[in-house]
Amino acid sequence: MRQIVIPFELDDSWIGGAYYIRNLISSMKLLPETEQPFIALISERSESVAFILETGYLHIGWIKHAEFEVLAKDGQVDVLFPIPLEGQEARTISWIPDFQELHLPYFFSEDEIARRRDHHRRRIATAGLIVSSEDVRKDAETLFEGESKNVAVVRFASFDTANLDRVELVRQKYKISGPYVLCANQVWLHKNHIVVIRAMSLLKAMNIDVTIVFTGSESDYRVKGYADFLKRTATEWGVDDRVRFLGFIPRQDQLCLIKGARYIVQPSLFEGWSTVIEDAKSMGKFVVASDLAVHKEQLTEASRFFFRNDPQDLADVMVQIERHEREGPLPLPKADYSEAQRRFSNDFVAAVERFLPRTDGREQVRAMARLRMFSDINMSGLSFVAAPSLEGGATQNNVLTLHRGEQILFKGRRAALAGLGWREGVEGEFESALPEASVPLLIKHELLRGGTTMLLGLRALSGEARRLRIARAGDVLFEGPLVAGMHLLELPLLAGVAANVPLDFTSSDAAGQPSALNIALQSLTVGVPALYPGVVVNLGAEVARPMLSHGWSNSEGAHVWSVAPEAELTFLAPLDERQYDLILLLRGHAGAQLSIRLDDTELASWKSNGIAEKISLSLPPECRGRIVRVRLCSDAALFAPGDPRNLRLCAIQIWLASASD
Secondary structure (H helix, E strand, O other): OOEEEEEOOOOHHHHHHHHHHHHHHHHHHHOOHHHOOEEEEEOOOHHHHHHHHOOOOOOEEEEOHHHHHHHHHOOOOOEEOOOOOOOOHHHEEEEOOOOHHHHOHHHOOHHHHHHHHHHHHHHHOOOEEEEOOHHHHHHHHHHOOOOOOOEEEOOOOOOOOOOHHHHHHHHHHOOOOOOOEEEEOOOOHHHOHHHHHHHHHHHHHOOOOOOEEEEOOOOOOOOOOHHHHHHHHHHHOOOOOOEEEOOOOOHHHHHHHHHHOOOEEEOOOOOOOOHHHHHHHHOOOOEEEEOOHHHHHHOOOOEEEEOOOOHHHHHHHHHHHHHHHHHOOOOOOOOOHHHHHHHHHHHHHHHHHHHOOOOOHHHHHHHHHHHHHHHHHHHHOOOOOOOOOOOOOOOOOOEEEEEEOOEEEEEEEOOOOOOOOOOOOOOOOOOOEEOOOOEEEEEEEOOOOOOOEEEEEEEEOOOOOEEEEEEEOOEEEEEEEEOOEEEEEEEEOOOOOOOEEEEEEEEEOOOOOEOOOOEEEEEEEEEOOOOOOOOOOEEOOEEEEEOOOOOEEEOOOOOOEEOOOEEEEEEEOOOOOOOEEEEEEEEOOOOOEEEEEEOOEEEEEEEOOOOOEEEEEEOOHHHOOOEEEEEEEEOOOOOOOOOOOOOEEEEEEEEEOOOOO
16 A cells, blocks of 8 residues: 655645645545555644545544654655655655746745745656646746656546535525625635626626625735725725625535536636636536636636636626526536546556655555554544634746748847837847738747737738738637738737747638738737736726736727826736836826826826827836825816817836846
8 A cells, every 4th residue: 555645734825725635635535445545644733634534535644743754764755745845855746736926927026936936946856746737737847948857747626515405505694695606716816806896897887787706715915905905996896786705715615605606707817727617517517717728728618718807808708698598508517527536536646656656565564554653643632523614937038030931030039018019129120021811920939838928010001901810720819800001919829839839821801702911010029928917997987908918998999098187097016026117108188287196206297298198107116016096187177078188098008117027
């Protein structure tokens, strides 16, 4: 019998990790009796052990750290999982949930990113690394190239089930009347609750009545008061009667709410493998999820996806669901979820055997005898009570080369966007006519991963409108009409791209027949967008809608708001220690005195010349991680609504101050 030692303490600050370990041990029950390992928990607290004993798995033991050190000193550790303890790296199989801090560095301080990278390297250097998805595996091999030699994908599954007899009682407990949609995420920055709240306001404007219920811890160590900020925002947008925050609730209550929901929304900006999606699949629920690659890997049926930073896209999906439900129920998963549960246990055991093959049988027997001796002493004193309810990087400067056949059209380094357009590589602009209907372009990039964006500045030369389609390996990145003139197209370069990204340009006429479109490439930028996502921009009664990465537009799609004589912008400043700029494009009445204030400090003041002016302001260090309110002021009177003489905000951006960051 294999012995797997697991350091484990119940911690509600990251309950997902506790559920992962509990689900893993639950999956061991599905193995043949002869293959079931002995699981020894390293823990100082009986309530942590009791939490795992709820799984009903029979082969569970309990040792304390001092006892583990005795076993380790004598070389009697078979397998240690999921983190290395000092001196036991050779007997450790590690687990890394994800590499969020390397994809979303603006959510972390530089010190925390450095610490996490160090922790990851320690885990990667062990006997083997388990990850929960292909998406994370690709990250490990790309971000730690040459270091990640032993990686296995083991997709976890959920084993906790709802008590069907309590579903209605739980609804009544939390005073939820009528149908509801559930979002069961910790209230953390990257979980992206703000896009759901904004989508709710868009639905209200369409007279569509939907109630959303949020469950999850409301404490994010990175931003004090973030949950309160979301609640205030819901009130400001007039949807506080449709948005319910329940906080961290008992697991069984959460499962009952999942079971009773119309469908589940998972809006996260980053995941390694979503626990709530597995919960939903196990209970046969329809899921609406953000368009992360891992979500698409995880959801193959009974689901819809929306662009993660676009509340209008989410609202559109929810409207379509409303219409569908008038005609019949939402489609349910057809797959047998027990297959996913069995695969979890089988893949885990296979990874253990691959990374740490069985040793001499006699040594295993001696180690097991000593392990059980320590365990029996601890378990005999365990009071079997219910477990507590728990109420309550940076990218490099990447060289980019653009080819057409053997001809090099452009070569330069990635540059952060600046102003309201884009910045070319260091070698400047290029122009190359593309007269063919289909032109393959090859982009070679040193580090290309999910979230990377390419901005193309195109000048259409044809007099007649043509429909342009840009695709990569069958994935349509852009499709729409192009008339003569300049266009800025933003293309998401999908995850899983190692080096070569062929782009196919095809065009057609109004009837859909192939028709040549002459275009000139004016400029190109490739890089991970520096824009800090999740920013809420309030402009009086109007709210800015985030575009793909290069700013915000208003909810009607235009790029202009009438906001004078005074308006307030509310946004969450990035947490990391790099310097960010707030960039505004403002147009005021000629001769009007304009100013921008942060709290009681005047950041800028000038006399308007009546045309659009770009204002770039450095965010002070004391703004880091704060909810910032910036006031735009004008001494001119407010003209009639829509009058072009009003102070108008044309665009907003938050960017890294330097392309070298």
